[in-house]
Amino acid sequence: MPVSTVSIPVGQWFTDDSGRWWFDSGSFALDFAYTGGLPVAVAPERLHAPDDLTSWMRERFPMTVAASRSRDLFDATSLRDAITRLALAAGRGEPFATADIDVVNLYAATPDIPPTLGGGSRQAGRSVQTVGQALSTIARDAVDCFGEANEGRIRICAGGCGIVYLDTSRAASRRWCSMQRCGNRAKVRAHRARKSGKVSLSAA
DSSP: OOSOOOOOOOOEEEEETTEEEEEOOSOHHHHHHTTTTSOOTTSOOOOSSHHHHHHHHHHHOSSOBOOOOHHHHHHHHHHHHHHHHHHHHHHHTOOOOHHHHHHHHHHHTSOOOOOOOTTOSSOOSOSSBOHHHHHHHHHHHHHHHTSGGGTTTEEEOTTSSOOEEEOOOTTOOOOSSOIIIIIHHHHHHHHHHHHHHHHHHHHO
């Protein structure tokens, strides 16, 4: 069960030599790691300045988040990098570093963005959420992502691209970052291998 009751869409579009393709990370916290924390070519560093963090927050959160300051950027990259290290450790089957767990727990312990029920007649709470609340919401999602319920479900793509994801499929059988990308490449290789085998048998 997610630790945050705020509904936030998960996933994003990436573009590389294979074209534009949809990547479902399975977790909003992992989406945040792809702002530059994970060492993969499709996700270069995006958070160079506070305005970059502001833009990302406003693109991804369905509610208004305040403008970021330098301190917010420091906090965001600290949380992001801890999430990244936890994701890579989980994908490799390695133990989590206590320091990274502490960082996630620290941000998760602060107030997050509260859920709202539509149809009310007055504004309850803030009309603009703080960056700290947004980071807490991300951290609480990370608590869920790396919790016991998802043990063995955080994986590194079998295609060798290094992309990490949370497998949310019912059968826990996901192997690829995307069927549009590494999954399709694997199909092509398998097809060529079968075709090559048939040619070799025919030649014999």
